[in-house]
Amino acid sequence: MNEILTKAPQGHIEVRNFSLSYESIEGPVQAVTDTQIHVKPGEFVSIVGPSGCGKSTLLNAVAGFLKPTTGIVTVDGERVNGPSAERGMVFQQYSLFPWKTVRENVEFGLKMRGMPRSQRERAARTLLGLAGLEAFEKHYPDKLSGGMKQRVGIVRALATGPKVLLLDEPFGALDAQTRVIMQQILTNMWQRLKISVLFVTHDIDEAIFLSDRVYCMTARPGSIKAEIPIPLERPRQQAMMMSSEFLALRRGLMSLIREESLKAMGGEISDMGMQGLNIELHGHSLADVI
Amino acid sequence: MPAATAIAEAGPVPAPSPPATPPSFGTLALRWYRLNRAGLRATAIGVISLLAFLLVWHLLTTYRVVFFVRFTNVPSPLAVYASFTKAIHDPKFLLHILLSCRRILFGFSLAAVVGVPLGLIMGRFKLVHEIIFPVAEVLRPIPAIAWVPMAIMLWPTNEQSIVFITFLGAFFPILVNTLHGMSLVDPVLVRAAQCLGARERSIFRQVYFPASLPHIFTGLTVGMGVAWVSLIAAEMISGQYGIGYFTWEAYSLVQYADIALGMIAIGVLGLGSSLLIRGAGQLVMPWRLK
Numbered sequence: 001m002n003e004i005l006t007k008a009p010q011g012h013i014e015v016r017n018f019s020l021s022y023e024s025i026e027g028p029v030q031a032v033t034d035t036q037i038h039v040k041p042g043e044f045v046s047i048v049g050p051s052g053c054g055k056s057t058l059l060n061a062v063a064g065f066l067k068p069t070t071g072i073v074t075v076d077g078e079r080v081n082g083p084s085a086e087r088g089m090v091f092q093q094y095s096l097f098p099w100k101t102v103r104e105n106v107e108f109g110l111k112m113r114g115m116p117r118s119q120r121e122r123a124a125r126t127l128l129g130l131a132g133l134e135a136f137e138k139h140y141p142d143k144l145s146g147g148m149k150q151r152v153g154i155v156r157a158l159a160t161g162p163k164v165l166l167l168d169e170p171f172g173a174l175d176a177q178t179r180v181i182m183q184q185i186l187t188n189m190w191q192r193l194k195i196s197v198l199f200v201t202h203d204i205d206e207a208i209f210l211s212d213r214v215y216c217m218t219a220r221p222g223s224i225k226a227e228i229p230i231p232l233e234r235p236r237q238q239a240m241m242m243s244s245e246f247l248a249l250r251r252g253l254m255s256l257i258r259e260e261s262l263k264a265m266g267g268e269i270s271d272m273g274m275q276g277l278n279i280e281l282h283g284h285s286l287a288d289v290i
Numbered sequence: 291m292p293a294a295t296a297i298a299e300a301g302p303v304p305a306p307s308p309p310a311t312p313p314s315f316g317t318l319a320l321r322w323y324r325l326n327r328a329g330l331r332a333t334a335i336g337v338i339s340l341l342a343f344l345l346v347w348h349l350l351t352t353y354r355v356v357f358f359v360r361f362t363n364v365p366s367p368l369a370v371y372a373s374f375t376k377a378i379h380d381p382k383f384l385l386h387i388l389l390s391c392r393r394i395l396f397g398f399s400l401a402a403v404v405g406v407p408l409g410l411i412m413g414r415f416k417l418v419h420e421i422i423f424p425v426a427e428v429l430r431p432i433p434a435i436a437w438v439p440m441a442i443m444l445w446p447t448n449e450q451s452i453v454f455i456t457f458l459g460a461f462f463p464i465l466v467n468t469l470h471g472m473s474l475v476d477p478v479l480v481r482a483a484q485c486l487g488a489r490e491r492s493i494f495r496q497v498y499f500p501a502s503l504p505h506i507f508t509g510l511t512v513g514m515g516v517a518w519v520s521l522i523a524a525e526m527i528s529g530q531y532g533i534g535y536f537t538w539e540a541y542s543l544v545q546y547a548d549i550a551l552g553m554i555a556i557g558v559l560g561l562g563s564s565l566l567i568r569g570a571g572q573l574v575m576p577w578r579l580k
Contacts, residue, residue: 063485085487095482099500099577108496109486140577160487 010076011163011196013039013062018071019221020057030221031057035071037215037224039164039196046199046207048253049217049225050261055200056168058222062198063089063166075163085109088157092169094149096141102152103128103137109160127155130192131185147178151185158189164196171206180238183210187236204253208246209236216256219264226256365547370554373547386536387555390521393449393532394563397456398517405464405513406506412465413472414498426465434459434520438527452524452532459520460513467512471505472498504578507571511564518560533559 018035021028032054039045047055060066062073064083073080075087083089088109096105103124110120128134131151141149150170157165167186171179187210190197201207207214211230218225230249232240240246313321323330344367349355351366365373377383412419434455441451475498483497525534537552539545572579 063481065481065484083481083484085485087485089482089485091478091482093476093478095476095478097479097482097497097500099503099575108483108488112483112487112489112492142577156486 010041011039012041012076013037013164013196013198014074015058015062016072016074018058018061018068018073020054020061020066021069032061033221033223035223039198041196042194044190044197044199044210044212046201046211046214047217048201048204048207048214048257049222050219050257050264051202052264053217053219053260054222055217058217059166059168059198059200062164063087085113085160086163088160088162088165090150090153090157090165090167090170092172094141094146094153094173096149096152096156098141101138101140102133102144105141105152106156106159108156113160124159127159128152130189131155145178146174147182150174150182154186154189158193158195162195164198165190167197167199169201170199171203172201179206186210191235204250204257205241208232208249208253209241214253216253217260219260225260228253363546365550369547370550373545373551374554377548377551383536386531386533387559389531390525390533390559393453393456393521393525394514394517394559397453397521398460398514400453400457401460401464401513401517402510405461405509406468409465409468409506409509410472410494410499410502413469413475413502414494419469426462430462430466434516435523435527438524441524442528448528448530452521452529455524456517456521460517463512463516464506464509467505467509468502471502471509474505475501500575503571503575507567507575510567510571514563514567515560518556518563522556 015035015037018037019030019033021030023029035058037045037047037058047058049055057066061068062075062080064080064087080087096102097108100108103121106124106127107120110123115123125134125137128137131154133148133151133155136144136148141152144152153170154165154167170186171182174182183206199207199210208230214228214230215224216226216228217223228249232243232245232249348367350361351364351369355361408422412422437455437458438451441454442448445451445454479497479501480493483493488496521532522534522537525532526538529535533552533555537549537556540548540552
């Protein structure tokens with residue numbers, strides 16, 4: 001445990017000249033093009049963008065599940081060649097092993113590393129305690145609520161002491177209240193572990209509330225449209241979401257994404273319709289429309 | 291479930307204070323009855339329906355009803371019961387049953403030992419699938435009974451050819467269901483294991499295998515049923531012992547009560563063996579208990 005908690009900051013993610021395309025019957029499809037991003041050690045960075053912009057593709061490439069068509073992904077200078085326990089991942093669908101109890105799920109990474117049973121049991125219990133889940137260690141995931149499942153998912157990804165944590169819309173399936181609690185839990189864990197985080201979401205409030213920096217992606221083929229530092233002080237409180245600083249950031253990001261969402265929908269909406277949509281948007285809160 | 295979720299999210303909750311006096315036996319019995327009403331109802335109706343079946347059988351045979359179907363020579367339930375009480379003291383009858391069970395045990399176990407690993411390997415490695423699947427598809431529609439002459443040619447002893455036919459009956463359902471289970475393994479779980487540091491071997495053992503288990507057990511249950519069908523057919527045609535042979539012999543020797551006795555014995559044995567498999571499934575897959 002101590003080894004995990006006091007590890008020297010590391011986990012510098014770098015993505016350079018990245019593009020990714022795949023073959024389809026109509027020819028190659030460009031999913032992501034000409035993208036550079038980086039995450040400094042211990043930094044919390046989010047990627048937001050319209051749906052289908054390739055933000056998950058980018059994350060999967062950092063995880064090592066997808067190979068870039070051009071460009072390179074490195075973590076601490078080492079090229080990413082495939083998935084590894086150095087890069088923990090949390091999925092939207094929780095992806096807990098249904099046949100393992102909560103504790104066995106958390107132990108999985110340590111078991112793969114060859115840690116003896118008694119040692120990994122102790123480690124898993126400590127971690128579950130931090131997440132307030134010690135009472136559920138013997139439960140199967142089926143019996144847990146969505147929020148609890150995702151807490152187990154996060155704890156499981158952190159158990160091996162990865163250099164970076166990758167999260168793919170982890171709270172997308174949760175209700176609003178649970179989501180807020182989960183954001184708080186994630187922030188707490190991140191601050192304790194001083195781990196680098198790359199967080200993909202389509203929720204702008206979530207991105208601002210959690211991050212040190214936010215990348216905004218363009219519509220497909222995705223690339224980085226803007227990089228927005230979030231200078232809000234930490235620890236962050238729920239009340240900050242009403243501050244003028246927060247709302248200004250939100251407005252900025254909203255308009256960036258709106259442009260891209262409209263572009264992405266352009267194929268389906270005629271120019272006339274788009275203009276109509278634009279006019280209507282001026283009077284309304286953008287949040288209601290998007 | 292919402293209440294449980296709320297409690298779980300809030301963390302440990304003090305246990306409700308126990309009632310001042312323990313509930314009386316009458317209250318408990320009433321509560322137990324209310325909770326199990328549906329089950330009790332089903333059991334009661336089941337018993338009544340079985341008794342009605344026996345009664346109809348009894349009436350049809352005592353009055354030797356002939357109405358398209360001829361009950362003239364069909365033994366009555368009492369006659370069958372009489373021959374049952376005689377048979378359980380007859381070592382020869384027990385030997386018939388024992389031998390049938392042994393053939394099932396050998397044939398079915400072989401089918402499971404070959405079919406499950408083959409299905410797992412075919413599901414994991416495309417080339418193996420591409421090589422074996424066409425042959426399996428061509429052989430699969432051939433009923434095990436159609437194999438009897440071929441089996442007699444193939445195997446030096448009668449016993450071996452009967453076990454072989456039992457094996458064939460069980461093999462294909464087991465193979466096909468294992469394959470089906472493998473094709474349904476959630477790829478996100480595989481990815482989750484990969485970024486927890488699992489290598490090919492561990493992924494196979496810790497993800498693919500347990501994820502396919504429910505379908506494997508469906509295959510085993512279906513396979514057990516078909517194994518009995520094939521065994522009885524094989525015994526009737528080529529056997530010298532076994533409960534199928536017993537039933538056929540009873541017909542040849544005009545022992546009508548023994549025909550029904552043999553049929554009921556086959557039914558009970560089939561039921562017993564599928565219960566065994568279901569029990570094994572619950573032991574192996576505790577996470578599926580509701």
